[in-house]
Amino acid sequence: MKIVFDCRYTRLERHDGISRYTAELVTALARLTPVTMLISDERQLTMLPDLPWIMGTDPTSLREPWVSRIVARSEPDVVFTPMQTMGSVGRRYRFILTLHDLIYYSNRRPPREFSWPVRMGWRVYHLSYLPVRMLLARADAVVTGSFSSRDEIVAARLTSRPITVVRSAVDAPKPEASERARPTRKELVYMGSFMPYKNVETIARALWLLPGYRLRLLSRVLPRERARLERIAPSGSLLFHDGVSDEEYLRILASATALVSASRQEGFGIPLVESMAAGTPVVVSDIPVFHEIGGEAAHYFAPDDERALAEAVLRLDMPGEWERHSLLSVAAAAEFSWEHSARTLYELALSLVGATAEDLQSGETATQDEALNETAAKHAN
Numbered sequence: 001m002k003i004v005f006d007c008r009y010t011r012l013e014r015h016d017g018i019s020r021y022t023a024e025l026v027t028a029l030a031r032l033t034p035v036t037m038l039i040s041d042e043r044q045l046t047m048l049p050d051l052p053w054i055m056g057t058d059p060t061s062l063r064e065p066w067v068s069r070i071v072a073r074s075e076p077d078v079v080f081t082p083m084q085t086m087g088s089v090g091r092r093y094r095f096i097l098t099l100h101d102l103i104y105y106s107n108r109r110p111p112r113e114f115s116w117p118v119r120m121g122w123r124v125y126h127l128s129y130l131p132v133r134m135l136l137a138r139a140d141a142v143v144t145g146s147f148s149s150r151d152e153i154v155a156a157r158l159t160s161r162p163i164t165v166v167r168s169a170v171d172a173p174k175p176e177a178s179e180r181a182r183p184t185r186k187e188l189v190y191m192g193s194f195m196p197y198k199n200v201e202t203i204a205r206a207l208w209l210l211p212g213y214r215l216r217l218l219s220r221v222l223p224r225e226r227a228r229l230e231r232i233a234p235s236g237s238l239l240f241h242d243g244v245s246d247e248e249y250l251r252i253l254a255s256a257t258a259l260v261s262a263s264r265q266e267g268f269g270i271p272l273v274e275s276m277a278a279g280t281p282v283v284v285s286d287i288p289v290f291h292e293i294g295g296e297a298a299h300y301f302a303p304d305d306e307r308a309l310a311e312a313v314l315r316l317d318m319p320g321e322w323e324r325h326s327l328l329s330v331a332a333a334a335e336f337s338w339e340h341s342a343r344t345l346y347e348l349a350l351s352l353v354g355a356t357a358e359d360l361q362s363g364e365t366a367t368q369d370e371a372l373n374e375t376a377a378k379h380a381n
Contacts (some may be wrong), residue, residue, distance in 0.1 A: 001033050001353055004071050004093075006081035008040040008059045010047050017270065018100075021145075021168050022082050023048055028342030033349070036074050038067075060118055065089050078349040080143075084135045094352040096345075097139040098166075099132065101149045101267020102156065107197040133158055140352050143345070145268045148289035164348045168270045169336040170277045177279035177330045180254075182322040186213040188313065189256045189280070191249070191271040192263070194225045199285070202262040202306050204233035209310035213237065215260070216252060218244045253278040258316060261285060264303045269293050273336050276329035281322060283312045293336075297328035 005026045011019040027049040029035055037053040039045065045053065056070050057063045065087040071079055078094040079086075088095055104110075110122035125131050136142055136159040143166045144150050150163050188210075192198050200217070207215060215233070220243045230238060244252065253259065259275035261284045272282050272293045284290045285303040294300075299315060301308035316322045 001077045001349060002036065002075070003029065003033055003349055004036050004038055004054075004074055004076040004079045005029065006056075006059075006079070006083070006086055007037040007044060007048055007053075008056060009082060010039070010044040012041065012043045012047070015047065017168070018082055019047065020270075024169065024338045025082075025166070025342055025345065026051070028338040029345060031339075032342060032346045036076065038071060059083070059085065060114075063087075077353050080345065080349070084132060084139075084142075088138050094140045094349070095138065096141050096143055096348065096352070097136060098143040098145075099136065099149075099153060099158070100145040102152050103197065103265055103267055105129070106265065107195060109195060129156060129158060136161060141348055143348070146289050146292055148292055149267050151288075164344060166341050166345050166348075167336060168268055168273070169338045169341055170270070170273050170333065172337065173277040173279070173330045173333050177277060178327060180279040180323075180326055182326075183255050183257050185255065185257075186210075187256045188213055188215045188283075189218065189252060189259045189275070190215060190261065191218045191259065191274075192261065193219060194221055194229075197264050199262040199264050199303055200229060201232050202304055202309060203260050204229045204238065206306035206309040206313075207233045207237045209307060210313055213257075213313070214239055216241060216256070218249060218252065249274070250278060253280050256280050257322070258283045258299075258313060260309070260313070261290070262301075262303050262309065263287065263290075266290065272298070273333050277333035279326045279330050281316060281325040281329055283309065283316075293332070295328075295332050297325055297332040299325070 007022050007026060009018045010022050015023065026035060026037060030049060030051055035051055037048060037051050038056045039053050040056050040058045054074055056067050066089050067087040068089055068091040072092055076093045078096065080096040082098045084097045084099050104126045108123050108126045110119040139161055142159050142161045142163045144153060144163055145167055147165050150165055153163060190200060190203060194200055203215060207213060214237055216239045218241045221240055226240055253275055258281045259271060263285055266287065266289050269290055272284060272290065275282050276297060282294055283299045284294060286300040290298065299312035301312050
């Protein structure tokens with residue numbers, strides 16, 4: 001079975017969520033079956049594994065509906081894309097689309113890196129479910145990023161196609177994550193954007209109830225957002241990093257008391273998994289997907305209740321509480337692996353072509369036997 005994996009959403013210098021999902025999943029999937037990457041810029045190859053690739057069009061170009069013609073030249077059995085907008089005119093292969101979540105139907109502000117025509121189209125696209133229903137109707141199967149998102153897609157009746165959950169993941173927790181002692185400094189970490197639904201201001205207000213605590217905000221932030229949060233929080237309680245490397249991120253997590261999020265809605269929550277894998281407890285809003293990720297390892301609070309947030313953080317000060325939740329966090333994070341996610345996607349692809357892993361293995365063995373028999377016959381002659 002041959003799969004073409006749409007890697008055109010890979011960033012050029014630093015991964016975002018979709019970019020990392022692409023790079024890690026295609027790497028793990030290639031260990032299971034032949035994979036060809038579809039890219040739109042050769043510079044993307046520096047962020048991707050060393051695999052066969054083909055050049056496609058920019059996914060935001062007007063030529064996108066016909067990218068399937070380029071893909072068809074590789075004669076794939078299955079094509080997977082981590083988005084739902086990939087073109088499919090005249091396709092002759094099984095097709096898997098991805099709808100990660102429904103956040104932008106209630107929070108319609110587009111990512112600021114898009115051009116204004118794309119931002120305008122983004123807003124129009126998310127005014128109704130009709131466009132996404134039409135897009136998903138083209139697929140043979142649909143992938144989403146969490147069981148919570150799957151439930152929302154089903155409730156909204158967006159597709160009659162089978163929906164498979166292929167979750168984001170992290171590297172396996174390191175042994176030292178299970179051996180951590182409670183940090184001596186009182187530091188909280190926030191990793192994420194500053195869009196309204198992220199509700200960072202609730203965390204800033206909670207700092208008034210957490211004397212001695214400091215909040216490290218790791219993501220890039222606009223000056224106006226920074227100024228707004230500084231007006232809300234106690235003076236000197238916020239430390240803006242305005243972007244960190246992966247190494248800095250792990251170092252900061254390894255010395256933090258907890259990672260915090262007051263988000264009102266999420267499709268997943270990869271920062272939670274990253275924090276738990278480092279043995280750092282998480283204090284997060286009481287929303288379904290965070291329960292899916294954190295289970296009993298996390299502390300929860302109502303999203304707009306800064307007092308409940310502060311109380312959850314202070315519970316970690318109780319004797320043995322931080323250590324207990326650190327161990328629970330490491331165990332919970334171990335459930336999220338790229339190998340498992342790739343296996344789920346692989347088995348979905350197999351089901352679409354009407355094969356099983358045993359069938360493919362038998363086919364490979366038969367081909368190898370035929371080759372050996374031909375070689376033996378030549379030597380006999």
